Amino acid sequence: MSFLQARLRSPEQFAAMQQKLRLRRESNERYVAICGDTGCAAWGSKNIRAVFQEKLDNLGVKEIAIRFTGCLGLCEYGPIVVVFPGEIFYQRVKEDDVEEILRETFLKGKVIQRLLYEDPLSDKKYVRASEIPFYRGQKRLLLGKHWKIDPVRIEDYLAIGGYSAAVEAFSGLDREQIIEEVKKSRLRGRGGAGFPAGLKWQECYETPADKKYIICNADEGDPGAFMDRSILEGNPHSILEGLLVGGYAVGAEEGLIYVRAEYPTAVEKLKLAISQAEELGLLGDNILDTGFHFKVSLSIGAGAFVCGETSALVASVEGRVGEPRQKPPHLAENGLWGKPTVINNAETLANVPLIFRLGSEGYGRIGTENSRGTKIFSLVGKVNNTGLVEVPLGMTLREIIFDIGGGIKEGKKFKAVQTGGPSGGCLPESLLDLPTDYEDLNASGSMMGSGGMIVMDEDTCMVDVARYFLRFLKDESCGKCFSCREGIGRMLELIDDICEGTGSPGHLEFLQEVARAVKDSTMCGLGQTSVNPVLSTIRYFEDEYRAHIEESRCPAGVCKDLIRFEIDKELCNGCGACLKSCPAEAIEGERKKPHGILDWKCTRCGICLETCAQGAVLKK
Amino acid sequence: MINFTLNGLDVAVEKGFTLLEAAKFYGIELPTLCYNEALSPYGACRLCLVEVGIPGRSRLVSSCTYPAGEGLYVRTHSNRVIETRKLLIEMYLATCPGSKTIQDLASKYHVTRVRFKQKHEECILCGLCIRMCREQMQAKAIGFVERGGFRRISTPFEKKSEECRLCGGCMYICPACQARCQGPQEKSAVCNACLNLSPPCLERFDEMMCYMDPCVACEQNSRGEKSER
Numbered sequence A: 001m002s003f004l005q006a007r008l009r010s011p012e013q014f015a016a017m018q019q020k021l022r023l024r025r026e027s028n029e030r031y032v033a034i035c036g037d038t039g040c041a042a043w044g045s046k047n048i049r050a051v052f053q054e055k056l057d058n059l060g061v062k063e064i065a066i067r068f069t070g071c072l073g074l075c076e077y078g079p080i081v082v083v084f085p086g087e088i089f090y091q092r093v094k095e096d097d098v099e100e101i102l103r104e105t106f107l108k109g110k111v112i113q114r115l116l117y118e119d120p121l122s123d124k125k126y127v128r129a130s131e132i133p134f135y136r137g138q139k140r141l142l143l144g145k146h147w148k149i150d151p152v153r154i155e156d157y158l159a160i161g162g163y164s165a166a167v168e169a170f171s172g173l174d175r176e177q178i179i180e181e182v183k184k185s186r187l188r189g190r191g192g193a194g195f196p197a198g199l200k201w202q203e204c205y206e207t208p209a210d211k212k213y214i215i216c217n218a219d220e221g222d223p224g225a226f227m228d229r230s231i232l233e234g235n236p237h238s239i240l241e242g243l244l245v246g247g248y249a250v251g252a253e254e255g256l257i258y259v260r261a262e263y264p265t266a267v268e269k270l271k272l273a274i275s276q277a278e279e280l281g282l283l284g285d286n287i288l289d290t291g292f293h294f295k296v297s298l299s300i301g302a303g304a305f306v307c308g309e310t311s312a313l314v315a316s317v318e319g320r321v322g323e324p325r326q327k328p329p330h331l332a333e334n335g336l337w338g339k340p341t342v343i344n345n346a347e348t349l350a351n352v353p354l355i356f357r358l359g360s361e362g363y364g365r366i367g368t369e370n371s372r373g374t375k376i377f378s379l380v381g382k383v384n385n386t387g388l389v390e391v392p393l394g395m396t397l398r399e400i401i402f403d404i405g406g407g408i409k410e411g412k413k414f415k416a417v418q419t420g421g422p423s424g425g426c427l428p429e430s431l432l433d434l435p436t437d438y439e440d441l442n443a444s445g446s447m448m449g450s451g452g453m454i455v456m457d458e459d460t461c462m463v464d465v466a467r468y469f470l471r472f473l474k475d476e477s478c479g480k481c482f483s484c485r486e487g488i489g490r491m492l493e494l495i496d497d498i499c500e501g502t503g504s505p506g507h508l509e510f511l512q513e514v515a516r517a518v519k520d521s522t523m524c525g526l527g528q529t530s531v532n533p534v535l536s537t538i539r540y541f542e543d544e545y546r547a548h549i550e551e552s553r554c555p556a557g558v559c560k561d562l563i564r565f566e567i568d569k570e571l572c573n574g575c576g577a578c579l580k581s582c583p584a585e586a587i588e589g590e591r592k593k594p595h596g597i598l599d600w601k602c603t604r605c606g607i608c609l610e611t612c613a614q615g616a617v618l619k620k
Numbered sequence B: 001m002i003n004f005t006l007n008g009l010d011v012a013v014e015k016g017f018t019l020l021e022a023a024k025f026y027g028i029e030l031p032t033l034c035y036n037e038a039l040s041p042y043g044a045c046r047l048c049l050v051e052v053g054i055p056g057r058s059r060l061v062s063s064c065t066y067p068a069g070e071g072l073y074v075r076t077h078s079n080r081v082i083e084t085r086k087l088l089i090e091m092y093l094a095t096c097p098g099s100k101t102i103q104d105l106a107s108k109y110h111v112t113r114v115r116f117k118q119k120h121e122e123c124i125l126c127g128l129c130i131r132m133c134r135e136q137m138q139a140k141a142i143g144f145v146e147r148g149g150f151r152r153i154s155t156p157f158e159k160k161s162e163e164c165r166l167c168g169g170c171m172y173i174c175p176a177c178q179a180r181c182q183g184p185q186e187k188s189a190v191c192n193a194c195l196n197l198s199p200p201c202l203e204r205f206d207e208m209m210c211y212m213d214p215c216v217a218c219e220q221n222s223r224g225e226k227s228e229r
């Protein structure tokens, strides 16, 4: 790419180059997007790419590009291959299919029916990606770019208008204007608390200092969440652009991306992106000769959940133990190395270029009054279509879970959805029409958090769910505050009792009392929100707790100490299947005669229930 | 000077004061376990909690680490503070009943029962010893290792430290082991042998912040009954 090698020396040069790239791209939109993200990579997408490359080389075809992209969604149906023009969506593509795709679809323009996505609910086949119900309901302003760019090629990002927001910012706008624009867009932090990004920038901008920092929080410690990773890996330049705009606005000349070591691909992509931007002169000293200096470096975290908290993050970057500290002083006054610092979540920063592209008004039209723009949710659990979904804020939980997610797996009944990551809350069916709005979610005892969304069906025990999240938080607490370290452990102790059937009638009230004290007395967000899984499940599923305590019964049949397996003597034909499969050797019986379970040996693993073809094993 | 409201009084303290220092300066006592005047504040024990902000929009913060700020509205003995603090003390008792400091706190703040399962730990991880070693002895021989429930105090790499001069400063300052309580038996967590103080607050008089029970002035106790004394 000859015209990409030279360092750009002015905004005009930048605009000219971008124009050239755009025209070239528009004149040839023939390419194949192969999803290269973890899910599809596990399905073998790397080999698919290799085969595509080989076949194209053999044919001597140059004008068909291969883009090895970030996550395209619908991870279950990988490897995913999308043919452009036409946006023809092929799923579960195998190496043997490649030649056919090239021959039929690219050369003859024919669609291969066999590879199309078939909706499991309606059995209908779809050709174009945007028609598939999973995508149709979404508004993929951020994720949609993944289809168009190969993250290792800066020219792809430039060709779709990349970096123009940043260049516009530092070549033409005042710092106040930028902050005003972001404030007007009402962009709120996507990392958890939902603090208005513009206000945060303003505070930092207004604090006088010789040096300031801007940090991208890409720690992403919530289990099961991968929206930030998806952006980092699929479109790293959008984060750099967000950092550039933010850095210029607050007056920082140094940006930092704090990313966890468990994200090696993201680290690799970011490193490459930074060096590409530096070579072009979009990062570094005197960018485009505008007098603005900005460098970006990476800081690799060791993966502690608590290091996502801003003051712990700063401690970790400085090489200290990752422990939060009391605020104030806020980071805008006293942050990294004692200097004013802004920390934005990765998704928040990726939204910034969008605001400039759409205009703060255009951007502000998406979403609800208090929650503007789109949000990426990581939709997982007992739902048919799992994966990342990006929707306008304010879409109801029902629309996300049923329209986009395709409803509950195996036709089971919906029971609850857990939003907001490990310290979010569980919301029941009666709240399915709740809009995903920061305030509404908080008021219902859950939160937006970073956008985790775990769907649970009727076979889930809510007490057990609370126990699961408490266990996670107990391990991830930094241990500084007595109330968090000991408090979470004590709540877990009480819940353990309840799950084991040894809870007393006072347990529930006491648990709530402890939860309130922990929430009130802990310093950082981890401890303060650690009680959400407990309080929200008690609030909406109190009956279930009571059944455990008062009747020693687990209604969902999950808590091992409260269930028993029995064999129905009438139904059992003595085939011996259960006897052979029982790992605890807890089943006895002669062939052709009814078997029995030795309760004292049984570990409640449930394997007998799964193996019995007669349906003679009963869970009680 | 920083002007703010402390328990309804307009007060002024020097810039840089924490809320704990300000409260002390005005003669208000707050319990502490991880605080020592000679060491940097750490905010780990959470006993020095105070309520900051106007009722309805307030939150609890550790006063030892919270800087006094212009116009703050601070209450040191609101119901919310007292209830939370009592529960914390109960949790301390359930965790570390062998410490006289904690037993004394229990009596002083009228914690007379323990509903948690009993543990018998030696250390409350307040970090005083670490700060003592680092800040006063300049030795940095000990520090925290691991996190969450596994957190403990140890020497670097868990080896015998060459930095340690065996000065004993860590033991001197430890609130958990410096004075062992003789009172409690293994089975019961609460000693309360030295329970010689009145309950610190009347719930009904939260906003008035009256700590007398029975009240010297109206001779009523916390249940609103006339005192028999």
Ligand SMILES: Cc1cc2nc3c(=O)[nH]c(=O)nc-3n(C[C@H](O)[C@H](O)[C@H](O)COP(=O)(O)O)c2cc1C
Pocket (backbone or CB within 6 Å): A188, A189, A190, A191, A192, A193, A194, A195, A197, A217, A218, A219, A220, A221, A222, A305, A306, A307, A308, A309, A310, A343, A344, A345, A346, A348, A349, A450, A524, A525, A526
């Ligand atoms: C325990 C804890 C963990 C957090 N983890 C993350 C994280 O992994 N990623 C993130 O962006 N924010 C995380 N946050 C939120 C940050 O503290 C902070 O609010 C956010 O990075 C600010 O950026 P935003 O305003 O753009 O959301 C965490 C907060 C807490 C209390």
Ligand code: FES
Pocket (backbone or CB within 6 Å): B031, B032, B033, B034, B035, B042, B043, B044, B045, B046, B047, B048, B049, B062, B063, B064, B065
């Ligand atoms: S004295 Fe303030 S938290 Fe311990």
